[in-house]
Amino acid sequence: MRIRPLAVDALVATALTSVALLLGPEAARQGQNPLDAAAYALVVLAHLPLVLRSRVPLLVWCLVHATWLVYIALGYWPVVCSFGPLLAVYTVASLRPGALSVPCAALMGGVWIYAGVVNHTDSWPSVLGQAVVYPAVLWRFGVVARRSAELTRQLRREQAERARREVAEERSRIARELHDVVAHHMSVISVHVGLARFVFDTDRRTARGALDTIDATGKEALDELRRMLMVLRADDDGAPAGPMPGLARLDEMAERVSAGGVPVALSVEGTPRPIAPGVELCAYRIVQEALTNVLKHAPGAHAEVRLSYEPHQVTVSVTDDGEGAIPDRARTDGGHGLLGMRERAKLYGGQISIGPQDQGGFAVRLTLPTAATTLPPSPGHRLCG
CATH class of the missing domain: 3.30.565.10 (Histidine kinase-like ATPase, C-terminal domain)
Structure with missing residues (x-):
């Protein structure tokens, strides 16, 4: 059973929202402002758009980062609300070309630095490192995923084209076999029918010989056609069709x-x-x-x-x-x-x-x-x- 992409995105968004809400109480233990109802509402709003990330990745990126900026500007601990933006950057990189995904990754790094400024951090090397490494790694993973998807689609197209060519070649082969079998045997039968009709009243022996040839030729034609059909219908467990004429x-x-x-x-x-x-x-x-x-x-x-x-x-x-x-x-x-x-x-x-x-x-x-x-x-x- 194939799961719809929208259902997968909904499950991912629900999982990330749950993790963020469970991480909320950790803010106070980290010396950050505790999260109140407004903060939790912003956390939910920053993750809900992820349900549509596969359909409108750029719009989702904008909504998620705008909500994250509001959350940071109010002085809340940025980490709690960062899961949605991280996934949004990966999604844009996996679905859109570099001309769009690179600026999105760079802007996320800028928002991360802005969060350090708002929270008056003393660990700027750590903040700068995270602002560079997180967006870069997610962007790279997204690009790899996009290229893999493109290669998969190309492979499927090539396989479909190869299958069409093989079907056309097989049809041509069958047409040649049918032509060779039918044309030859029908030509022989036609000649002997004319001979039998011509001598039927004057030379019964010759007419009988022509009819015998017609009978043998017809049976041979049926045998070859039957053999061809058996080859076409044969499977791994089927009986052998017998050798073709040589x-x-x-x-x-x-x-x-x-x-x-x-x-x-x-x-x-x-x-x-x-x-x-x-x-x-x-x-x-x-x-x-x-x-x-x-x-x-x-x-x-x-x-x-x-x-x-x-x-x-x-x-x-x-x-x-x-x-x-x-x-x-x-x-x-x-x-x-x-x-x-x-x-x-x-x-x-x-x-x-x-x-x-x-x-x-x-x-x-x-x-x-x-x-x-x-x-x-x-x-x-x-x-x-």
């Missing part, structure tokens, strides 16, 4: 795209090895997006996917010999396709080139840095389709 599943992707009418040749060079899951997913998604673009914009073309494991990096390229819709495939203005490829590559410190080839067709080439850990070799070349 380079080991490129052959499945190649078969699926080949069944959609775009023969895909997949070749693997070098010794496959485990790499960071994020890097592997990045390469998988870029290959997926590139093949999806071939399905959309260059139907009937032949595509080639080359995956190369090198000592400190992995390189993957997707090329095709299609001729159609090159301008559409090169667009990056606001979509999640080719722009998403570049964002993924940049996120993992990779380099990517996207564009038409001189001899015709389109090419996507990606290089990602990796750790050099080896695994047993796998087949070096495969032709799907």
Whole structure:
């Protein structure tokens, strides 16, 4: 439960007033004029404004010191009524800039010296020392408190801004994942729906094969979407969501795209090895997006996917010999396709080139840095389709 600042200030003011009233009888024992009803009334008046010290610190300082001056001018022991002024100086220093707090601290020192004059003190070194040390120490504590509060507010602003950036980045990441999953699988399904409709009455076997591919592709899309949702909902006690697709599943992707009418040749060079899951997913998604673009914009073309494991990096390229819709495939203005490829590559410190080839067709080439850990070799070349 959070206590309101006004309630805290009220408690502080009540506590200081109580201490001052309990100290009142000590004046006579110190050889000072005993406090009468008027003195006690001034003591209360000098501390009551402290209830509003956080809201109007300068006004409270003025009221407290004015009451203290009247109290001193009437010849009463200054110490009894000094708690309010001391706290008022600290409050001004903690809430207002030095241009206002320094004069307030200096004026309090002047009032302290005036009290020594009125009481005809014989201990001027002590009075002068208190007039300098008390305001200076309280002012310093107040300045430290103000700077700490400013740093706390700045830290909160930075944390809020960081949280907003992280939310925006996470939304962008989710949008890319959804685009990659939905666009690829829906493109494959759309191609096979058209094929099944075209041959449904003349070639039932081909139509059945297309429907089987649609069924398998739809299930795979649902599995990936379900996996993404499990990752988003997962907590420390939740069940693992399972691995995201990686380079080991490129052959499945190649078969699926080949069944959609775009023969895909997949070749693997070098010794496959485990790499960071994020890097592997990045390469998988870029290959997926590139093949999806071939399905959309260059139907009937032949595509080639080359995956190369090198000592400190992995390189993957997707090329095709299609001729159609090159301008559409090169667009990056606001979509999640080719722009998403570049964002993924940049996120993992990779380099990517996207564009038409001189001899015709389109090419996507990606290089990602990796750790050099080896695994047993796998087949070096495969032709799907």
